Amino acid sequence: MTVIADALNNVQLIDHHCHGLMRSDLSRADFELLATESDWVEPPGQTIFDSPFGITVRAEVSPLLGLDRHADADTYWQARAAVGQAELGKLLMPMTGIDTLIIDSGFRSTNILDLNEMGEVARARTLEIVRLESVAESVIGHTDAAGFRQAFADELARRALSAHGFKSIIAYRYGLDFDPERPTDAEVDHAAGEWLADIEVSGRARLSHPVLLRHILWTAVGFHKPIQFHVGYGDSDINLHRCDPTQMTEFIRRTVDTGVQITLLHCYPFIREAGFLAQVYPHVWLDTGAILNYTGPSAVRLVRDSLELAPISKVLFSSDAFGLPELYYCGALIWRRCTAQVLQSWLDDDYLGERDALRYVDMMARTNALRCYDLGGM
Numbered sequence: 001m002t003v004i005a006d007a008l009n010n011v012q013l014i015d016h017h018c019h020g021l022m023r024s025d026l027s028r029a030d031f032e033l034l035a036t037e038s039d040w041v042e043p044p045g046q047t048i049f050d051s052p053f054g055i056t057v058r059a060e061v062s063p064l065l066g067l068d069r070h071a072d073a074d075t076y077w078q079a080r081a082a083v084g085q086a087e088l089g090k091l092l093m094p095m096t097g098i099d100t101l102i103i104d105s106g107f108r109s110t111n112i113l114d115l116n117e118m119g120e121v122a123r124a125r126t127l128e129i130v131r132l133e134s135v136a137e138s139v140i141g142h143t144d145a146a147g148f149r150q151a152f153a154d155e156l157a158r159r160a161l162s163a164h165g166f167k168s169i170i171a172y173r174y175g176l177d178f179d180p181e182r183p184t185d186a187e188v189d190h191a192a193g194e195w196l197a198d199i200e201v202s203g204r205a206r207l208s209h210p211v212l213l214r215h216i217l218w219t220a221v222g223f224h225k226p227i228q229f230h231v232g233y234g235d236s237d238i239n240l241h242r243c244d245p246t247q248m249t250e251f252i253r254r255t256v257d258t259g260v261q262i263t264l265l266h267c268y269p270f271i272r273e274a275g276f277l278a279q280v281y282p283h284v285w286l287d288t289g290a291i292l293n294y295t296g297p298s299a300v301r302l303v304r305d306s307l308e309l310a311p312i313s314k315v316l317f318s319s320d321a322f323g324l325p326e327l328y329y330c331g332a333l334i335w336r337r338c339t340a341q342v343l344q345s346w347l348d349d350d351y352l353g354e355r356d357a358l359r360y361v362d363m364m365a366r367t368n369a370l371r372c373y374d375l376g377g378m
């Protein structure tokens, strides 16, 4: 093994964006849904085990369950079901080599392990990222239109006490082509009235009002904590063509001097656009996140793209794993393997010396995240 591959195999990772593991045992249909961003189970005769992620799981996780590499789908599933979700978590999570999980606590949070439980299973420290839209939705029922601004500000301030950053899913709820202007108080009060009236009709507090989405974002800017943005690839709520991060360039421009850091998550297929933003704007960072799992054998090309233009000091590791221990395990494994391949090719071409290569391993694995999230001596 080369020096670089060895360093990448052994470095402890900070996973700067991930979610919790599912709490209970899964049906095969549950598993297949969690192994994709699709909202539909594969039609009869097809399986997610034949996707790049499924192929990776059957190659890499099968031996850990006592199976041959490349076990077939049914054999893998039977072995996994026999082990069970909880035991598989205990087996795989410590093997990821992730010592810090920065967890987005805002999605389906009752069915998934909380931060303390995640820390125990993974034997890692856990830090929280608070999802802005979830905070806004949580004040519904406790406020009226005129009180929304204050209620949201108070609740965000309360949640910010223990949070290390925020997450925005404006890409899902509107698009990254949002108006970069901070809405006025009167516009927010009016929009809150419209949203509350909507909730009366629909019975569902799902925030998608563009004025309020912009308002909660600008309120978050005032806290000077990092804000993660979902970018590109996602589930069927996404209109992918509106999730190119260059569509929020004006917002990025207006926040340069605010003290916030903007992290662009997974970015597929806009990885080069994200790299451009990270190069040009001092407070923009990127990762390849979930897309390494979902592209599996092709992931190295995307890691190469992510290192094409952005300074190495702006590139972060995340698994963006949700629910399945396999997503954490394979996410870390693929990232280590692909990053080693790319850095090794730079070494082989003598663009890079070994001392810098080892420094870059450490930066992308953890010290960039320490800087971005201001974790200092943690």
Ligand SMILES: [Zn+2]
Pocket: 017, 018, 019, 104, 320
């Ligand atoms: Zn995520």
